[in-house]
Amino acid sequence: MAEMVTRWIEEHAHRLTTLDPEAPLTDLLPLLDIVRDAKVVAIGASTRQTHELSALSHRIVRLLVEERGFRSLALEGDNPSSIGLDEYIGTGAGDPRALLARARPFWRTEEILGVVRWMRSFNRRHPGDPVRFVDTAPTAQEHLAQLSLPDGLARIELGLAEDTIRWHENTADRIVYWGGLAHTVNGTPRTVSPPPRR
Structure with missing residues (x-):
């Protein structure tokens, strides 16, 4: 069995040459x-706030854009418009570091700040074809309230999916959905432990 797994990895894996978000994307x-022609691509983080996964996700966002x-x-867990990030990437108004300070803790990282600044830079170079944030994410309080219900995870995922579909239908944009692995993995069964109540 181990040999089969090793052989599969050797046949399908591709070497990453860098995690530098500004490096060429050839790898x-x-x-x-x-x-291919997917309308939504999910990038699932197995753990939050790690430099390596966040830097790789930034490079994947760049590649897809x-x-x-x-x-x-779509940044799972926050509504970027409610904290002003969409205005910043569209017009340059505001301080992105200060705006991210109002986001959920797992988006308050240098790596996410780098993505936001890259989006602003892209929009300056492509004013007629900008990249933007999906403006449908529920608030952190809504997430936690739903998670405490017996079918809370299913409700959250259904809401996230419906919001993403609605955004695509209204904009025709292809969407990168960047979130936690719990909401992007395709598998049954899954076990997700909610954060402890305080």
């Missing part, structure tokens, strides 16, 4: 064959 080009025309980014 990620094999992902484009997987994406620059090479496949994705124009909306």
